[in-house]
Amino acid sequence: MHDGSPSPSHALFDSDEVRDVLEATFYQAPAAPKKPRSSTRGKYANPSKTSSRPPKPNHYDVICISMYTEDLLSLDAKVDALKQRGHRRMTRSALIRYALDRLALEDVPRPAL
Secondary structure, eight states, rough: OOOOOOOOHHHHHHHHHHHHHHHHHHHSSOOOOOOOOOOOTTTTTTTTTTSSSSSOOOOOOOOOOOOHHHHHHHHHHHHHHHTTOOOOOOOHHHHHHHHHOOOOOOOOOOOOO
C-alpha cells in the first residue's frame, strides 16, 4: 500500500545532482562533427592551438583491418614461436612489418579471373 511519500528511487532521481548530470550530459546540443583523420595530421598542425596535453605521435597511425580467423591463428602461432626463440618483443604488427619489408612484389601470384 502507498502512503503518499516518495519512494526511495523517486527521491534519488529527484535530487539536484542527478538533474545537473542529466542536463550536462543528455540535454545539451550535439557536438560538431569531427574532421576525418589524415595521415598528415601532425605535419600541418595548427600552431595557434595550445593544449595542456603533449602532442600525439605522428610517426604511425592506428588502423583496423579484417583478417580470417585461420590467418590470425597462424599469425599468432608464428609470433609465439618467435618469442620462444628469443624475440621477446615480437608482436603481430612487428611480424607484419617484417614480412612487408621483405615482400617481393614480383613473387605475388596474379589473381585468377
